[in-house]
Amino acid sequence: MSTTQIFNSLIESGNRYANSLTEYSRRKTITVNIGDVPMGSDFPIRVQSMTTVDTLDTIGSVEQTIRMVESGCEYVRITAPSVKEAQNLDNIRKELRVRGYNVPLVADIHFTPNAAELAARLVEKVRINPGNYADKKRFETIDYTESAYQAELDRIREKFLPLVKICKEYGTAMRIGTNHGSLSDRILSRYGDTPLGMVESALEFLRICEDENYFNIVLSMKASNTQVMVEAYRLLCKKLNEEGLKPYPLHLGVTEAGEGEDGRIKSAVGIGTLLEDGLGDTVRVSLTEDPEFEAPVAKALIDRYSNRKEKSTIIPSFTSTQHSALSIQNSFDSPINPFQYFRRSTHEVANFGGHNVPRVIADYSQIEVAQHEDLKPIGHFYLPLPDKWTMNDLGADYIYTAQNPAKYMLPMGLKEILDASVWAEQGDKLNKFPLFSIEAYQVAPEKHATLNFLSTSLADLNEALVEQIKADKTLVLVVATNNEHAMPELRRLFFELINQEITTPAVILRKYSDLPESDFQLFSATDCGGLLIDGFGDGILLQLPDLSEKAELITKSKSYNSTAFGILQAARTRMSKTEYISCPSCGRTLFDLQETTAMIRKRTEHLKGVKIGIMGCIVNGPGEMADADYGYVGVGKDKIALYRGQNVVKKSVHADNAVNELIEIIKEDGVWFEPVNDLEL
Ligand code: SF4
Numbered sequence: 001m002s003t004t005q006i007f008n009s010l011i012e013s014g015n016r017y018a019n020s021l022t023e024y025s026r027r028k029t030i031t032v033n034i035g036d037v038p039m040g041s042d043f044p045i046r047v048q049s050m051t052t053v054d055t056l057d058t059i060g061s062v063e064q065t066i067r068m069v070e071s072g073c074e075y076v077r078i079t080a081p082s083v084k085e086a087q088n089l090d091n092i093r094k095e096l097r098v099r100g101y102n103v104p105l106v107a108d109i110h111f112t113p114n115a116a117e118l119a120a121r122l123v124e125k126v127r128i129n130p131g132n133y134a135d136k137k138r139f140e141t142i143d144y145t146e147s148a149y150q151a152e153l154d155r156i157r158e159k160f161l162p163l164v165k166i167c168k169e170y171g172t173a174m175r176i177g178t179n180h181g182s183l184s185d186r187i188l189s190r191y192g193d194t195p196l197g198m199v200e201s202a203l204e205f206l207r208i209c210e211d212e213n214y215f216n217i218v219l220s221m222k223a224s225n226t227q228v229m230v231e232a233y234r235l236l237c238k239k240l241n242e243e244g245l246k247p248y249p250l251h252l253g254v255t256e257a258g259e260g261e262d263g264r265i266k267s268a269v270g271i272g273t274l275l276e277d278g279l280g281d282t283v284r285v286s287l288t289e290d291p292e293f294e295a296p297v298a299k300a301l302i303d304r305y306s307n308r309k310e311k312s313t314i315i316p317s318f319t320s321t322q323h324s325a326l327s328i329q330n331s332f333d334s335p336i337n338p339f340q341y342f343r344r345s346t347h348e349v350a351n352f353g354g355h356n357v358p359r360v361i362a363d364y365s366q367i368e369v370a371q372h373e374d375l376k377p378i379g380h381f382y383l384p385l386p387d388k389w390t391m392n393d394l395g396a397d398y399i400y401t402a403q404n405p406a407k408y409m410l411p412m413g414l415k416e417i418l419d420a421s422v423w424a425e426q427g428d429k430l431n432k433f434p435l436f437s438i439e440a441y442q443v444a445p446e447k448h449a450t451l452n453f454l455s456t457s458l459a460d461l462n463e464a465l466v467e468q469i470k471a472d473k474t475l476v477l478v479v480a481t482n483n484e485h486a487m488p489e490l491r492r493l494f495f496e497l498i499n500q501e502i503t504t505p506a507v508i509l510r511k512y513s514d515l516p517e518s519d520f521q522l523f524s525a526t527d528c529g530g531l532l533i534d535g536f537g538d539g540i541l542l543q544l545p546d547l548s549e550k551a552e553l554i555t556k557s558k559s560y561n562s563t564a565f566g567i568l569q570a571a572r573t574r575m576s577k578t579e580y581i582s583c584p585s586c587g588r589t590l591f592d593l594q595e596t597t598a599m600i601r602k603r604t605e606h607l608k609g610v611k612i613g614i615m616g617c618i619v620n621g622p623g624e625m626a627d628a629d630y631g632y633v634g635v636g637k638d639k640i641a642l643y644r645g646q647n648v649v650k651k652s653v654h655a656d657n658a659v660n661e662l663i664e665i666i667k668e669d670g671v672w673f674e675p676v677n678d679l680e681l
Contacts, residue, residue: 272526355507
């Protein structure tokens with residue numbers, strides 16, 4: 001099928017943003033030539049990252065680029081804040097070629113068309129930010145008339161055309177890279193701080209390129225808010241289809257994802273969700289760590305889809321006889337708006353559904369709960385002296401003990417779920433809850449008066465079961481699948497619950513074989529996060545792999561619990577930790593970002609739910625502050641601006657004292673409290 005035929009067929013499909021919601025199918029794109037590493041759907045999804053050393057440090061940049069290539073990067077981006085740095089890209093490129101590295105280089109441009117125009121003559125690709133290429137940010141809301149807005153677009157065209165012409169002449173590729181944190185005043189005034197504003201920001205520039213018959217373009221829609229990021233990419237695909245613009249390759253990324261486990265989980269929630277939909281042709285994972293640690297994460301996310309098509313066998317529709325009364329008829333029927341977050345409407349059952357945050361159920365089916373210590377990995381601590389239990393912010397809500405009832409009375413904040421057959425034999429049936437299979441549920445002589453769990457899969461749904469589920473207001477579903485293409489199958493199940501007007505809360509259950517911890521985090525964050533981003537899931541149960549050693553199970557239990565809370569936070573459905581929106585740093589960074597982030601984290605990580613932005617420079621600073629409660633932004637060499645929300649409260653504090661000053665601001669707001677150290681694991 002030709003490209004034209006592909007996008008014509010997409011346009012006919014209305015709200016479509018992907019090829020299919022029921023089987024893995026990569027979105028078809030045109031090919032973009034970037035040096036000798038082409039990008040697009042005819043090629044593997046590419047890995048890339050960005051250097052962090054000063055661009056004027058030629059050898060430092062070359063050596064870091066080589067380390068990045070060795071770690072898996074297929075493109076390397078280098079910042080060019082001014083003409084000086086743009087010019088030095090030539091030296092960096094030449095030295096790399098001398099050393100035998102042909103990796104395409106990408107110049108990263110903010111604010112400086114003259115640097116872009118020079119870089120476009122020297123390297124394989126230029127990234128521009130449509131939010132600041134032709135505009136200076138003044139944080140003004142302007143009421144544009146149609147003609148005033150058109151005059152602005154004409155002004156942009158005039159500023160942008162020279163770069164387009166140079167790229168065309170030199171065969172240089174371009175990324176039009178929108179960033180949620182740096183939308184122009186013009187876009188913010190007309191569209192607000194929205195996914196639509198992000199999309200329009202890129203399209204204004206893209207239309208100019210197409211008018212000039214320049215198509216060697218990649219697009220991105222990055223945000224640190226995973227919901228906004230996913231919605232913007234999906235909306236972009238829809239808008240490209242609707243306007244008859246070409247299906248350009250997509251560069252996926254979550255900005256300012258942070259570091260360590262949180263950064264990886266957040267990246268997987270955003271990037272993984274889109275990869276599941278078949279979107280994405282290159283991935284950059286942004287961690288506040290050295291860039292050579294980013295490529296392996298990107299690669300692990302991408303590799304999961306290498307053979308996905310062969311492995312996925314999702315039920316394509318409910319048109320079989322068994323499901324004839326159910327409503328989903330083709331691979332793209334969807335009862336939700338994929339471009340705007342709404343949580344699926346559910347009724348409250350105990351503390352599930354309704355307005356309750358999604359619950360975390362820890363898997364203790366293989367761990368005998370015999371000593372107080374056994375609950376420590378999931379955030380519940382026994383203090384012998386006052387003889388009481390306490391919990392930290394990552395205290396699980398339930399444990400699933402299956403066939404092995406706990407040997408002592410659990411703390412108040414923790415409830416127990418047992419397999420129904422074992423529950424039926426318990427003396428205390430009131431404070432424990434049964435998990436039924438469908439067969440057991442249908443013949444059960446006794447059920448709990450207020451809360452019963454029912455294991456369900458997509459294939460189980462039929463008219464009789466739908467009626468039973470609707471009639472029982474004590475039920476919480478536990479939804480599972482063995483399908484490798486798990487997220488779409490479970491999403492399809494949720495679609496069907498909506499179509500059948502079932503408002504029963506549902507817990508997402510996932511079980512993986514004994515994966516390396518890093519893959520487990522990424523895969524579970526993709527599968528559960530993708531559902532949560534679409535508004536699905538009233539709880540998570542991550543089952544442990546089958547293991548024989550209790551010590552090993554306990555260790556895993558701690559990391560699984562932390563991952564579950566991390567996923568809920570990354571999908572913005574339950575805040576249980578301090579949120580750090582920290583940029584990955586680059587050649588523009590004005591202070592030691594990794595060290596500073598670690599220092600701020602050490603001092604503030606007990607402030608549950610507080611969001612702190614840490615930005616190496618002003619480029620994404622103020623915009624990202626829209627999403628943060630407090631901000632720490634580099635404004636000059638070792639000079640820091642401190643923000644409360646979007647407002648600067650201290651303009652230029654020396655880096656030596658800036659963390660203390662930040663804490664003073666938090667204290668002034670009454671948000672500060674002293675950490676309690678005895679709850680640390
Ligand atoms: S916010 Fe961070 S990564 Fe982005 S340009 Fe500034 S220093 Fe570089």
